[in-house]
Amino acid sequence: xxxxxxxxxxxxxxxxxxxxxxxxxxxxxxxxxxxxxxxxxxxxxxxxxxxxxxxxxxxxxxxxxxxxxxxxxxxxxxxxxxxxxxxxxxxxxxxxxxxxxxxxxxxxxxxxxxxxxxxxxxxxxxxxxxxxxxxxxxxxxxxxxxxxxxxxxxxxxxxxxxxxxxxxxxxxxxxxxxxxxxxxxxxxxxxxxxxxxxxxxxxxxxxxxxxxxxxxxxxxxxxxxxxxxxxxxxxxxxxxxxxxxxxxxxxxxxxxxxxxxxxxxxxxxxxxxxxxxxxxxxxxxxxxxxxxxxxxxxxxxxxxxxxxxxxxxxxxxxxxxxxxxxxxxxxxxxxxxxxxxxxxxxxxxxxxx
Amino acid sequence: xxxxxxxxxxxxxxxxxxxxxxxxxxxxxxxxxxxxxxxxxxxxxxxxxxxxxxxxxxxxxxxxxxxxxxxxxxxxxxxxxxxxxxxxxxxxxxxxxxxxxxxxxxxxxxxxxxxxxxxxxxxxxxxxxxxxxxxxxxxxxxxxxxxxxxxxxxxxxxxxxxxxxxxxxxxxxxxxxxxxxxxxxxxxxxxxxxxxxxxxxxxxxxxxxxxxxxxxxxxxxxxxxxxxxxxxxxxxxxxxxxxxxxxxxxxxxxxxxxxxxxxxxxxxxxxxxxxxxxxxxxxxxxxxxxxxxxxxxxxxxxxxxxxxxxxxxxxxxxxxxxxxxxxxxxxxxxxxxxxxxxxxxxxxxxxxx
Numbered sequence: 001x002x003x004x005x006x007x008x009x010x011x012x013x014x015x016x017x018x019x020x021x022x023x024x025x026x027x028x029x030x031x032x033x034x035x036x037x038x039x040x041x042x043x044x045x046x047x048x049x050x051x052x053x054x055x056x057x058x059x060x061x062x063x064x065x066x067x068x069x070x071x072x073x074x075x076x077x078x079x080x081x082x083x084x085x086x087x088x089x090x091x092x093x094x095x096x097x098x099x100x101x102x103x104x105x106x107x108x109x110x111x112x113x114x115x116x117x118x119x120x121x122x123x124x125x126x127x128x129x130x131x132x133x134x135x136x137x138x139x140x141x142x143x144x145x146x147x148x149x150x151x152x153x154x155x156x157x158x159x160x161x162x163x164x165x166x167x168x169x170x171x172x173x174x175x176x177x178x179x180x181x182x183x184x185x186x187x188x189x190x191x192x193x194x195x196x197x198x199x200x201x202x203x204x205x206x207x208x209x210x211x212x213x214x215x216x217x218x219x220x221x222x223x224x225x226x227x228x229x230x231x232x233x234x235x236x237x238x239x240x241x242x243x244x245x246x247x248x249x250x251x252x253x254x255x256x257x258x259x260x261x262x263x264x265x266x267x268x269x270x271x272x273x274x275x276x277x278x279x280x281x282x283x284x285x286x287x288x289x290x291x292x293x294x295x296x297x298x299x300x301x302x303x304x305x306x307x308x309x310x311x312x313x314x315x316x317x318x319x320x321x322x323x324x325x326x327x328x329x330x331x332x333x334x335x336x337x338x339x340x341x342x343x344x345x346x347x348x349x350x351x352x353x
Numbered sequence: 354x355x356x357x358x359x360x361x362x363x364x365x366x367x368x369x370x371x372x373x374x375x376x377x378x379x380x381x382x383x384x385x386x387x388x389x390x391x392x393x394x395x396x397x398x399x400x401x402x403x404x405x406x407x408x409x410x411x412x413x414x415x416x417x418x419x420x421x422x423x424x425x426x427x428x429x430x431x432x433x434x435x436x437x438x439x440x441x442x443x444x445x446x447x448x449x450x451x452x453x454x455x456x457x458x459x460x461x462x463x464x465x466x467x468x469x470x471x472x473x474x475x476x477x478x479x480x481x482x483x484x485x486x487x488x489x490x491x492x493x494x495x496x497x498x499x500x501x502x503x504x505x506x507x508x509x510x511x512x513x514x515x516x517x518x519x520x521x522x523x524x525x526x527x528x529x530x531x532x533x534x535x536x537x538x539x540x541x542x543x544x545x546x547x548x549x550x551x552x553x554x555x556x557x558x559x560x561x562x563x564x565x566x567x568x569x570x571x572x573x574x575x576x577x578x579x580x581x582x583x584x585x586x587x588x589x590x591x592x593x594x595x596x597x598x599x600x601x602x603x604x605x606x607x608x609x610x611x612x613x614x615x616x617x618x619x620x621x622x623x624x625x626x627x628x629x630x631x632x633x634x635x636x637x638x639x640x641x642x643x644x645x646x647x648x649x650x651x652x653x654x655x656x657x658x659x660x661x662x663x664x665x666x667x668x669x670x671x672x673x674x675x676x677x678x679x680x681x682x683x684x685x686x687x688x689x690x691x692x693x694x695x696x697x698x699x700x701x702x703x704x705x706x
Contacts, residue, residue, distance in 0.1 A: 001438055001441065001455055001456060002435075002436060002437055002438055002455075002456025003453055003454075003455065003456050004453060004454045004455070004456050004457075004529070004530075005451065005452070005453045006451065006452040006453065008450055008451055008452070011533075012533050013530060013532065013533070015436050015437065015456055016456070017436050017456070019434070081372070082355075083355060083368050083370050083664070083672045084355055084368065085354055085355055088354065095581070096560050096564065097361055097553075097556055097557065097560055098358065098359065098361055098581045098582070099358070099359040099361075100356055100357060100358045100359065101356075101357045102354055102355075102356065102357070103354060103355025103356050103357050103368055103369070103370070104357075150668075152663075152664065152667050152668055154662070154663030154664055154666075154667050155663055156662040156663050159660075160660070161660070161662060161663070162660040162661070162662025162663065163662075171663070171664070173664055173668075175668070175670070176357070177357075177366060179366065179667075179668035179669055179670045180364075180365050180366070180668065180669035180670065181667065181668050181669035182668065184669075200450075203450055204450065207449050207450055211449065228448075228451045229451070279662055279663035279666055279667075280663065281663050281666060281667030283667065300667075302666060307513070307514070307515040308515070308661070309507070309509040309514060309515025309516075309632055310505075310507030310508055310509050310514070310515065310524070310632035310633065310634050311436070311505065311507055311524070311526055313507075313632055313634060313655060314505050314507050314534065314632075314634030314636065314653075315503075315505055315526075315528070315532035315533065315534050315535065316532055316533035316534035316537075317528070317532045317533065319436045
């Protein structure tokens with residue numbers, strides 16, 4: 001018998017189609033995202049090609065190196081083809097019965113490493129921390145711009161997941177409004193808080209740890225688990241076990257623990273599902289609001305194993321062919337031995353400080 | 354400068370990324386959906402293979418033919434691998450802080466024609482009417498089941514759009530709740546009605562006809578146009594020009610006019626974009642509600658030309674690389690001469706009456 005399950009935050013129903021239930025080996029990826037060269041002569045993000053991108057807005061590099069040249073380990077540049085424009089005013093206007101405004105926003109690319117064949121999943125742990133720290137640094141800068149109300153960090157891995165460039169990168173978009181899906185989360189969190197006087201994500205993490213059946217891994221500060229009502233097979237959430245509205249509140253040591261569980265989760269998904277294309281999104285508290293809102297930041301990893309079709313597009317209800325308890329068991333049991341021994345961490349020069 | 358436009362019904366923002374604007378020839382379909390054989394020996398939906406599907410719930414066939422044998426022109430069967438189960442009670446239950454219920458619903462397949470190489474887009478006009486009439490007949494039957502609150506008709510055309518079987522078919526799912534996206538539409542329609550005392554879709558159609566720039570085609574009862582804030586390039590809506598809550602209110606002559614503009618729109622999209630994969634969804638008023646709700650039924654065609662990635666999945670905000678005014682111009686100018694002269698319409702035996 002299929003199940004209908006409700007996301008506790010957004011109240012969206014999901015169909016868990018247990019009779020169609022699929023194991024990891026049942027998914028046939030059209031794409032595996034392994035096996036790239038370590039350097040590509042055509043790649044705008046490989047070192048030595050810095051002139052092919054717009055000038056960097058942030059780079060972690062040794063101080064002896066010039067900006068916009070090689071010698072960096074994380075580099076952030078504006079998107080060459082931005083979805084939104086950084087210049088101008090919102091110019092809200094009616095158009096007959098319709099509403100529009102100028103597409104103001106920021107669209108930046110975090111180049112995760114100089115190495116074309118790596119990704120945030122398999123770089124050295126310290127490098128993964130640096131990528132996330134760069135995101136934090138960019139948030140702190142972008143939120144000074146009072147026009148921006150929300151910043152999303154996201155990653156498209158593989159063509160099927162919408163990546164147009166191969167070199168490992170994630171993206172940030174700053175928006176002039178709180179987008180619909182986040183507004184819906186906020187609404188759900190507020191309703192729960194009004195009713196229970198507690199944070200729904202805090203309660204959820206505790207319950208998941210108690211139940212155990214959807215837990216994938218844990219450390220002192222974070223838990224990785226399959227949500228109760230996942231839209232996608234093997235969808236994985238990473239949620240802080242401590243209450244934190246925004247990613248920018250986290251210290252270096254918390255970011256290190258987060259980087260570690262993120263790498264572990266991506267490695268488990270990769271090993272279990274033959275390195276499938278995936279997206280991840282990091283949701284954090286809206287910015288420049290008139291008053292503080294309830295939030296609890298978190299990250300969602302969504303492997304791209306199935307296709308959303310007419311039913312999903314017409315209802316917002318997703319059919320998920322893998323029960324999250326099964327997915328969690330497979331991911332818990334995945335082999336996470338590193339491909340090669342982790343080398344000694346190189347000295348970090350925090351040139352950005 | 355990109356534009357942010359708001360859907361007048363759902364209040365969802367969409368980014369029209371005008372600087373990335375793409376013409377029809379800029380889209381490279383991974384798939385073209387033409388060139389199938391007229392009959393396939395392996396196809397469960399081809400005539401003579403009726404035993405490979407669950408027993409039919411409706412068929413338009415000559416009265417001398419037995420059910421579940423050949424001789425039909427439209428056939429409706431339960432989905433062999435249904436997302437929801439027709440048997441059982443909802444059994445709403447808590448599970449810790451979570452909510453779930455049994456996956457009760459109906460999931461049916463409308464086999465559009467015995468011909469493996471045709472589709473609703475290019476069958477004879479009378480056959481297209483019959484397909485839509487079969488949908489109406491099934492609605493009238495399914496709505497007798499008081500457990501069901503919403504019925505969606507949808508079509509997945511091509512693998513990229515989620516079709517797993519080649520033979521032309523559309524699907525219906527009856528749900529035990531009003532799904533999120535429809536609830537959002539209802540909410541928007543009600544707010545507009547409360548404010549203006551008019552139906553938002555009635556106003557929208559009139560305005561689109563007045564403005565003209567997004568209109569694709571029209572007849573006495575229907576208009577096809579690009580919406581002001583389309584999520585997808587070349588997204589096309591067909592909306593009745595008369596107010597009608599539900600598809601089941603339409604007469605034979607209105608269904609004929611609707612079939613005609615639907616075939617015309619699909620042909621324009623096919624010719625313009627090299628017969629791309631697409632989905633369509635038909636939204637109609639919820640059923641078995643405690644009181645009647647505002648609604649105005651309509652159909653949305655969504656060609657699958659781009660990939661929703663992390664940004665869309667994390668925000669619900671879509672980036673559309675083709676301005677709807679440009680898309681409408683291309684679709685208006687598309688050649689809609691039939692491939693072959695339309696043969697005389699065969700006599701219809703309305704065995705279902």
